[in-house]
Amino acid sequence: MYGKYRMSYPSIPMLKILSRTENLQKVREFIKQHAQQCGFDDDTVYNICLATDEACTNIIKHGYRNDRNQEIELHIVISPQSFVIRIFNVGKCFDPNSIEPPNVLKYYEKKDRGGYGIYLMKKLMDEVHFFFSTEQRNEVRLIKYR
Amino acid sequence: MSECKVRRRERDGITILELDGLLDAHTAPKLEQMFQTLLNDKKFKIIINCKGLQYISSAGLGVFMAYLDEVRNNDGDIKFSNMSPKIFNVFDLLGFPMLYEIYDIEEDALNTFRTNKR
Structure with missing residues (x-):
């Protein structure tokens, strides 16, 4: 048997x-459950949920x-160092x-309501990466260090 | 599925919207509908009481941004009260306290409407 040498x-x-936007709550519950299990404090769990919501809404x-x-x-990929979505x-x-950091006064003048999502994601997480592909799936990767 | 109750009441001609629940991309259209109704009713002095608001995403914040201009052009304003620290943090991250008046309690927001023109 290989049991002894098998990587787990x-x-x-x-x-x-x-x-569908009605599934955003399901996403937040899923993230919350695992982020809590990882030992993040309440505020950090909230921030990770919000960042993931913003990514999915986008x-x-x-x-x-x-x-x-x-x-x-x-x-969700959990390692001793990080919590990765x-x-x-x-x-x-x-x-x-191409997404500029929002300037509320400028946005107000432009009567623009968008553009906050990506900025929030970057503010709330330690790292945010976008991988786009025409042949495979796109990926948004959010990282929080533990 | 997320839910956000929007309850409307009036005090001294000022409209108070009490938000209760989760304000995200799914529930924001309900708030937007309420704003549309307020503008149709020519109600431009608005306080958002956030006491029951547990969560807000940028989709919810976008609703306030969308109506602020029209409200202010009609000598009104959108002011906030009773925000939890978590909700305030999201406002703060985006620099919204520069744009909106935010008060600890509803009464304080009401008083500024009573004493100021706007």
């Missing part, structure tokens, strides 16, 4: 949802343009660097 891989918690609204029948898949989708790509 921890299972990766996964959630698959349809691209995918639903902009990536999938409110098409309610597309898929979003979330994986990988959010997979096949929505429309965009250049995340």
Whole structure:
């Protein structure tokens, strides 16, 4: 038997949802449960949930343009150093660097209500990465150090 | 599924909206509908009492931004009260305290409407 030498891989918690805003609560509950288990304090759990909500909302609204029948898949990868959320989708790509940090007074003058999501994600998490692919799935990766 | 109750009441001609629950991209349209109704009713002095608000995302914040201009152009304003530290933190991260008046309690927000023109 190989048991003695076998590597043990921890299972990766996964959630698959349809691209509908009514599923955002399900996403937050999923993240909350695992972030709490990791020992993050209440405020940090709240922030991680909010960042993930913002990422999924962006995918639903902009990536999938409110098409309610597309898929979003979330994986949580926990290591001693970090709590990583990988959010997979096949929505429309965009250049995340083209999103300017919001200036509320400027936004107010422009009567613009958007643009806060990505800024919030970056403020609330330690690292945010976007990987876009025309052949494979896109990924938004959110990282919080423990 | 997330829920956000929006309860409307009036005090001295000032409209108070009590938010109760979770304000995200799913529930924001309900708040937006309420704002539309207020503007149709020519109610421009508005206090958002956040006592029961447990969660807000940028979709919820976007609703206030969308109506602020019209409200102020009609000698009104949108003011906030009874925010929990978690909710205030989200406002603060985005620099919203520069744009909105935020009070500890509803009475304080009411008094500024009573004493100021706006």
